[in-house]
Amino acid sequence: MSASAKEHLFALAGNPNCGKTTLFNAITGARQHVGNYPGITVEKKEGLCSLDGRTLRLVDLPGTYSLTAYSLEELVARDFLVHERPEVVINIVDASNLERNLYLTVQLLELGVPVVMALNMVDVAESRGIRIHCDELSRRLGIPVVPTVARRGEGKEALLRAAVDVAESGRRWEPLRLSYGADIDPALQDMERLIVEKGLLTDLYPARWTALKILEEDEQVLGKAREADPALTDELLAQAAKVTQHIQKTLDSYPEAIIADHRYGYISGLLREGIVEQRWRGDRLHLSDQIDRVLTNRFFGPLIMLAILYGVYQITFTYSEVPVGWFEAAFAALGSWAESVLPEGPVRSLVVSGIIDGVGGVVGFVPLIFLMFLAIAFLEDTGYLARAAYMLDRVFRVFGLHGNSFMAFIISGGIAGGCAVPGVMATRTLRSSRERLATLLTAPFMNCGAKVPVLAMLIAAFFTENRAQMMFLLTMLAWVFALVLAKIIRSTILRGPSTPFLLELPPYRIPTFKGLMIHTWERIWQYISKAGTIILAISILLWALMTFPGLPEEKRAAFEEKRQEILNALPEGVRTSLEASETPETSDPVVVQAAAALSDLSRQEATEALKHSFAGRMGTGLEIFSRWCGFDWRTNVALVGGFAAKEVIISTLGTAYSLGDVEADESLSLSQRLQKDPHWNPLTAFAAMVFIMLYSPCFVTVTCIVKESGSWKWGLFSMAFNTVVAFLFATAIYQGGRLLGL
Amino acid sequence: MSRESGCDGLVPLSHARPGTRLKVRRIEGGRKLCARMAALGIYPGAEVELVCAGCDCPCLVKVHGSTLSLGAGVSNKILVSGLSA
Numbered sequence: 001m002s003a004s005a006k007e008h009l010f011a012l013a014g015n016p017n018c019g020k021t022t023l024f025n026a027i028t029g030a031r032q033h034v035g036n037y038p039g040i041t042v043e044k045k046e047g048l049c050s051l052d053g054r055t056l057r058l059v060d061l062p063g064t065y066s067l068t069a070y071s072l073e074e075l076v077a078r079d080f081l082v083h084e085r086p087e088v089v090i091n092i093v094d095a096s097n098l099e100r101n102l103y104l105t106v107q108l109l110e111l112g113v114p115v116v117m118a119l120n121m122v123d124v125a126e127s128r129g130i131r132i133h134c135d136e137l138s139r140r141l142g143i144p145v146v147p148t149v150a151r152r153g154e155g156k157e158a159l160l161r162a163a164v165d166v167a168e169s170g171r172r173w174e175p176l177r178l179s180y181g182a183d184i185d186p187a188l189q190d191m192e193r194l195i196v197e198k199g200l201l202t203d204l205y206p207a208r209w210t211a212l213k214i215l216e217e218d219e220q221v222l223g224k225a226r227e228a229d230p231a232l233t234d235e236l237l238a239q240a241a242k243v244t245q246h247i248q249k250t251l252d253s254y255p256e257a258i259i260a261d262h263r264y265g266y267i268s269g270l271l272r273e274g275i276v277e278q279r280w281r282g283d284r285l286h287l288s289d290q291i292d293r294v295l296t297n298r299f300f301g302p303l304i305m306l307a308i309l310y311g312v313y314q315i316t317f318t319y320s321e322v323p324v325g326w327f328e329a330a331f332a333a334l335g336s337w338a339e340s341v342l343p344e345g346p347v348r349s350l351v352v353s354g355i356i357d358g359v360g361g362v363v364g365f366v367p368l369i370f371l372m373f374l375a376i377a378f379l380e381d382t383g384y385l386a387r388a389a390y391m392l393d394r395v396f397r398v399f400g401l402h403g404n405s406f407m408a409f410i411i412s413g414g415i416a417g418g419c420a421v422p423g424v425m426a427t428r429t430l431r432s433s434r435e436r437l438a439t440l441l442t443a444p445f446m447n448c449g450a451k452v453p454v455l456a457m458l459i460a461a462f463f464t465e466n467r468a469q470m471m472f473l474l475t476m477l478a479w480v481f482a483l484v485l486a487k488i489i490r491s492t493i494l495r496g497p498s499t500p501f502l503l504e505l506p507p508y509r510i511p512t513f514k515g516l517m518i519h520t521w522e523r524i525w526q527y528i529s530k531a532g533t534i535i536l537a538i539s540i541l542l543w544a545l546m547t548f549p550g551l552p553e554e555k556r557a558a559f560e561e562k563r564q565e566i567l568n569a570l571p572e573g574v575r576t577s578l579e580a581s582e583t584p585e586t587s588d589p590v591v592v593q594a595a596a597a598l599s600d601l602s603r604q605e606a607t608e609a610l611k612h613s614f615a616g617r618m619g620t621g622l623e624i625f626s627r628w629c630g631f632d633w634r635t636n637v638a639l640v641g642g643f644a645a646k647e648v649i650i651s652t653l654g655t656a657y658s659l660g661d662v663e664a665d666e667s668l669s670l671s672q673r674l675q676k677d678p679h680w681n682p683l684t685a686f687a688a689m690v691f692i693m694l695y696s697p698c699f700v701t702v703t704c705i706v707k708e709s710g711s712w713k714w715g716l717f718s719m720a721f722n723t724v725v726a727f728l729f730a731t732a733i734y735q736g737g738r739l740l741g742l
Numbered sequence: 743m744s745r746e747s748g749c750d751g752l753v754p755l756s757h758a759r760p761g762t763r764l765k766v767r768r769i770e771g772g773r774k775l776c777a778r779m780a781a782l783g784i785y786p787g788a789e790v791e792l793v794c795a796g797c798d799c800p801c802l803v804k805v806h807g808s809t810l811s812l813g814a815g816v817s818n819k820i821l822v823s824g825l826s827a
Binding site: 017065066068070094096097098099100103104216217252253254255256257259260261263264288289292296298386390391393394397498500501502503504505506507 | 768769772773774775776777778780781782783785786787788794799800802805806807808809810811812813814815816
């Protein structure tokens with residue numbers, strides 16, 4: 001090993017909530033990169049920093065309590081240590097919870113990696129009257145121990161210096177050898193001897209560690225061992241089984257319990273005499289416990305939680321309105337600029353309707369996502385999110401979900417008007433993949449802010465008397481559908497036991513501004529960069545579907561002819577100004593009438609063109625199915641367009657009913673138009689509302705589902721499943737209603 | 743109204759009396775759960791303080807410096823006894 005190597009690789013390991021990420025942020029600042037470990041949803045955070053001319057590459061491993069193979073996080077952490085061989089593992093230890101945190105430390109030492117300990121939150125420990133003698137702890141453990149306060153960045157330089165020293169001393173992996181008592185030690189030694197003899201996995205793990213993992217029947221290690229030497233693995237397993245049986249018979253226990261007991265024994269031996277000094281009793285209730293008495297109170301807890309969630313919701317959707325407006329205005333300006341610069345034709349249409357509108361739709365979400373993630377990061381970093389999950393778990397468990405599913409539902413529109421995009425992304429707080437998938441598949445059933453204007457338009461047209469009640473009913477229906485379908489999904493395709501609820505409630509903490517900003521920024525960047533590319537492609541595709549093929553030449557000529565007829569009937573002077581713009585500033589009744597006739601003609605042409613396009617043909621083709629739920633081609637086209645974004649349903653219906661551009665906020669004319677249409681009645685409208693509520697999520701959401709679930713399969717599934725469910729219920733409502741003579 | 747029962751003085755954590763300090767005696771429910779609980783600081787011989795139980799919510803337990811909430815599926819399998827027992 002040359003000491004002149006100027007780059008070092010360090011890994012940060014520690015329990016969840018020990019301040020690991022805070023320390024990582026304090027060290028690397030903005031110089032970090034977040035990605036996923038290949039194929040899974042565990043985040044991989046890497047950062048750079050420099051010290052005395054050296055470049056240090058730090059990897060923030062997922063927070064774990066141990067190095068078993070029971071969770072994705074543990075596997076990721078362990079594999080990184082074994083395969084990437086960081087020169088030093090910086091083990092962050094919560095000084096106010098020393099014993100349990102050292103359990104991971106012991107396992108790191110048993111694996112043999114060079115460890116430097118960051119004794120974090122020494123200030124919190126001090127405030128509880130605990131003083132820890134670092135030098136003595138360091139001497140007993142044989143590793144450097146550096147006190148830190150990650151929140152304020154205290155001790156980070158000393159820590160990095162210590163780590164660099166260890167890295168440059170060329171220290172090799174030296175596993176710590178613990179004794180596990182008379183029942184396990186002899187067998188472990190036999191197994192170890194066999195492993196060393198045959199060289200089983202010795203390039204990866206220390207022999208004793210492999211023996212220990214085989215004794216624990218660790219699936220990953222067993223798999224690797226079988227691949228390397230099946231015969232030896234069977235022999236080792238037989239020995240392990242003998243020990244396990246013996247322990248079960250004589251001690252009525254498992255090897256795991258004995259191993260844990262000895263590890264904790266070793267830890268309490270370490271801490272005995274003179275390491276931890278309790279200067280006064282910390283028996284008094286900690287502030288955190290006092291806050292918990294109120295916030296998780298049986299009666300006030302749920303009320304306060306509702307208020308907090310309502311606040312998050314308000315902040316996210318109220319304060320994002322203004323910046324969302326700016327983004328919209330900016331993109332509208334960009335659109336009209338492009339319109340004025342580019343010559344009329346398919347290129348202009350592509351740039352304006354395809355690219356600018358499509359990208360604008362995505363970027364328009366950014367302020368909303370920013371505030372939502374900021375609010376969630378705040379709740380998460382303070383420790384409140386864990387309490388909310390704790391209080392809600394019993395409700396959600398009934399439906400095969402988890403306490404943490406609640407946030408995703410609320411954000412997606414659990415109180416009408418959210419957005420499924422951040423909702424789907426919020427499922428990251430869920431650990432178990434089954435419950436997470438079930439949540440992200442059902443959260444889009446909620447009535448997001450884009451569905452609300454569509455629903456409002458239909459309600460205004462057909463349920464004038466009971467608008468508020470109808471909206472409330474639809475909100476309730478969304479919850480019923482989401483929860484019941486989650487239950488169905490969890491008892492069929494995602495069948496499996498619920499993960500036992502097991503959550504640490506971290507003490508309440510005031511989040512650091514830096515941490516909040518980094519958390520929020522990295523998620524937004526992921527959204528923009530990854531979702532942006534796919535979204536752009538799909539919005540161009542949808543634009544093409546609704547534009548091509550254009551009207552055949554003779555039809556276009558016929559429209560042009562009629563247009564000329566109207567123009568020719570006008571006096572010369574007005575004609576040129578009318579040709580320039582369809583809304584002349586004059587009160588001459590002849591001109592106004594002609595202008596109206598002209599724009600009417602354009603709308604008819606747009607309707608014809610839409611019906612002629614691929615999307616229009618799809619709409620017509622889909623009538624075979626959609627007549628079961630009472631939709632004609634116009635509704636179908638609108639629903640196809642709604643896949644781009646649910647707001648598009650209104651504007652497409654507008655085009656299909658020759659109303660010209662219909663903005664979401666001035667949808668009244670469309671309501672009146674639908675009211676008069678013989679095809680529509682309250683029953684059709686209700687079936688349509690249920691369909692719109694349930695059918696395929698918009699493609700931005702689908703993109704996020706793909707990204708969050710890590711596979712296209714679930715994105716496609718949600719499109720197909722939701723549409724089938726929507727179709728079945730809309731049909732049941734429509735046909736049922738007709739039977740009842742509605 | 744104590745629900746403590748059983749001739750050996752062992753009760754599931756979910757049925758122990760809230761507000762008391764208890765000693766973990768046994769973890770049932772398999773090796774996997776046993777190892778996971780140990781990593782969280784709950785292992786035979788560990789002292790825990792039951793903050794809240796029997797209120798439909800997951801149990802709240804303080805062990806060492808941390809607060810854990812354990813769903814019924816877990817807390818039923820942790821057998822505890824009083825400190826003196």
